[in-house]
Amino acid sequence: MATLDDKQILRLLQPYLEGGPAAVAxxxxxxxxxxxxxxxxxxxxxxxxxxxxxxxxxxxQPEQIVQRHFGESLFAGLHLADCLSADATLLDVGSGAxxxxxxxxxxxSSWRVTLAESQNKKASFLREVVRTLGLTTEVHAxxxxxxxxxxxxxxxxxxxxDNMELAMRLAAERVEPGGWLAVLGGExxxxxxxxxxxxxxxxxxxxxxxxx
Numbered sequence: 001m002a003t004l005d006d007k008q009i010l011r012l013l014q015p016y017l018e019g020g021p022a023a024v025a026x027x028x029x030x031x032x033x034x035x036x037x038x039x040x041x042x043x044x045x046x047x048x049x050x051x052x053x054x055x056x057x058x059x060x061q062p063e064q065i066v067q068r069h070f071g072e073s074l075f076a077g078l079h080l081a082d083c084l085s086a087d088a089t090l091l092d093v094g095s096g097a098x099x100x101x102x103x104x105x106x107x108x109s110s111w112r113v114t115l116a117e118s119q120n121k122k123a124s125f126l127r128e129v130v131r132t133l134g135l136t137t138e139v140h141a142x143x144x145x146x147x148x149x150x151x152x153x154x155x156x157x158x159x160x161x162d163n164m165e166l167a168m169r170l171a172a173e174r175v176e177p178g179g180w181l182a183v184l185g186g187e188x189x190x191x192x193x194x195x196x197x198x199x200x201x202x203x204x205x206x207x208x209x210x211x212x
């Protein structure tokens with residue numbers, strides 16, 4: 001039995017989907033929404049099951065997982081979709097249980113997404129989600145510094161990582177010229193020249209987009 005049904009998931013996601021740029025949201029047809037919700041339902045079932053035996057996320061209530069993890073990730077993805085091409089590359093630094101990189105991959109299936117996660121158990125979980133959903137997403141089971149020196153991405157994302165200052169510096173080094181650094185976090189991350197968007201339903205939580 002599914003952890004939550006499709007209607008429940010869509011209802012919980014609605015504020016985040018509606019919070020994206022209007023032009024991007026208009027491309028999210030009912031058919032695309034349905035396919036997205038179905039994939040997220042499978043992802044949720046796997047996450048809840050794995051979380052019973054290994055600590056993937058401190059948030060354990062399914063409704064909160066949908067809102068805090070899936071919703072915030074999709075909110076970031078919608079705003080990035082307003083900046084990137086259909087064949088964009090994206091690196092998710094310190095992906096953990098896949099946020100925000102995996103929901104973004106489900107939102108934009110043509111993007112070439114790489115998830116960098118150095119903890120073996122979390123990397124194994126990411127591979128299981130990728131395999132189950134039939135995605136082409138790359139899982140880099142090591143620290144981001146071990147990627148080939150010349151690998152650069154149109155966008156690099158990070159959220160809730162240890163030592164955010166260091167992580168942002170390492171992430172910025174992986175952004176190609178003219179690309180985007182996308183960070184989900186507190187107001188202190190915002191700097192002059194950034195684009196910033198308040199995350200729906202999350203007090204003092206922001207999506208910060210920085211052009212590099």
